[in-house]
Amino acid sequence: MAGECILCGKCLEICPLLAATGREELGPRAKADLCYLLGRDEAGLRGADVARLAGLCLGCGRCAAVCSQGVDVPGLVAGLRGAHPEFRHWLWRAWLTHADALWPAGSAAARLVPESLRPDRFGSLLRMLAGLGREPGLTPFLTPTTFPDTHRGEPVLLFPGCTATLVRPGWLAAARRLLDGLGADILPGDFRCCGGGLKSAGFANEARNMARHNINVWRGAGRPRVAVFCASCQSALRGYGAFFEDAAEAGAWQSSLIVLSMLAKDIGFALSGAAPERIGYHRPCHAEGADSDRLLLAAALGDRLVTATDRQCCGFGGVMRLGAPELGDQVGRVCWDRLAGAELALTGCSACAAQLAAAAPRGVAAGHWLEAVG
Template identity: 40%
Template sequence: MFRANSAARCPTDTDTGTEALTRPCILCGKCLDTCPLFIATDREELSPRGKSMVMRQGLEQKSLQPVSQQSLLDASAARKLLGLCLGCGRCAKVCPQGRNLPELLRKVRADHPGWQSWLWRTWIRRARQLWPFLGRCAGLLPKNIAHGSIEALRTLSRPPQVTGAFRRIARTVEFPRNAVLFPGCTARFVRPWWINNAQKMLGLTGSQLDRCLDWHCCGFTVAQAGLPQLSTEMQSHNVAVWREQGRPILVTLCVTCTAALRGYADSSSPFQSEEERSAWKSAVQPLSALLDCENYRSVGQEAIVYHRPCHVSDPDSDAEFLRNVLAYRLVDQPGRNCCGMGGMMQLSAPQLSRSVASHYWEAMTDQESGIVATGCSGCILQLAATAPQSTAVAHWLELLTE
């Protein structure tokens, strides 16, 4: 076991992001207790510490060549290994050096793009055409074809899987008039009923929330794939749309979209002034944070497990809303296990992604619920593709009944 360097400097509130990124790994191993990929596989080379050792062999200098003939990893193997990251960011939260390994890996992918980056770019930019089409094609295949990628595509055309767990009470709902919906790619292209239910919950059907503006992807997943230029283009476009609409409140349905949109404020390119940057960050609001729990009534008796996504912020407004409405029938997910979505890992190592998902479901065996609800689009698609037949996976918006 490696020992931590007691003289290593711990990060402080005054550290800059660049300093934290370049600070060396001290091989303390704290990341091993939090990395879902290592926990599910028990393979050290897949852990953040293992990847840091690879980067120590020369990748931090943007070189994919081994530093010596004694190196155990050639360039191809190193590139593949560094692409095996779920991007959950849990290691960054516990690192005493303040290192953000997922961010480092994104920079490596940006400097050394491969076919996976090109394919992921196409997958996201052509989502409107590709997702519904491929989902329908996969749905036509025989059910006994249970290959992981086929099952993942089937989820793109899957209709709602759950019955309502709460009902909106017919009463006046006060909601800001200067608001528009940022539904995210999944809701726009393969889950339009999320948008319909959001409108019903707010009692605003026919208002400006009924419009889907010409948003681009939030950019989170393309940044993970090492496509910074495309991510910047998406940021600039979305900020321009928001500006044209009079800088309204942006109501989000996906926690990953929420995190990505708020993260725009850390970039310098999309904004015309510091005041606009601050206004943007305040404008991004998850739907659940704007809802009054007293306007909803719990129905039925079935318990529901809540899956807390990796990229959700604290406080978790989705969990708070469901807990207040569903009361004792909401069961918190045990151990905050990762679903294994991992974005680019769906291309580079789908079997590892499913291994993490299998570990997730094994931890759920003691739960007596047939419904897992969450607020992350990626988590929903991943969990729906890997769930036992007796379990339905849904966005919490789908729990609404008329």
């Protein structure tokens, strides 16, 4: 049950934006306070100021996870964004709802700007855009060799997410190979965007439409397991509870969601000569439950897995990238400090993979762990 902020300060210890900038006005307690005052019409702020402040949150959810009062700061910020939309929010909405047309065009345009001419403030943003081409990504170095019999014949829907659908088909192909090897019965399913990015930007109606469509795909397939390989998508799908009228069906939906690496955790892998010696692993902020991505990689990589983060925010930040890219970069540098020494960082989230690759130190690569699977 959501309550009021009691100013305990617990969330201040884990907000990556506050840690990277030292600016308490950007932290969750200040945002909770602001939302409370706005609710009572006591803040005395202009709409433009509110919209600007609402833009300054990464939406990582780390504050909400530790709050004993159930204060959901990213949810409150999403409400503010919805009530005070400005051009960046509309831009972000177009970016997500017309991804099939805008991502390739944005990527091609970003590639036209030479690295030397990119303004510092937008350098990593342009690198991220440029990285949205349909390149194969990393050279695979993990070959599945042995498959357990535990999921043979099990019907499974595969939730691909926008990135794999539009620009990283290799992730989807690798995920299918793993499920095929397990003997799972992969059902056809025309899922759309999970709606998570739209929801956090304040576009609740659009997010609801996505959710309803995806739920109907699941119903139409007979309510099977849904395998997901992006932590951000998984978190958004877990938030669909309010769209069910029937509590039992809502429970069945929650139970159906499973991280792909959980299904694949007992697959045996062989390392090829292309495997880097020192590999890091990044656990996304939105990851929940047991870290099966890390368990799979630890078993497959052995002592080549030399460093890992645990929900250290990468600085992606969704709509915040457009309004304050330099703050996202500050947060991203702290994350890369924790991954120091790795030649390659692997993760299980499409947003983190894009952000880590865009902000990686020179000579260091990053990508989704499925890119490593040949």
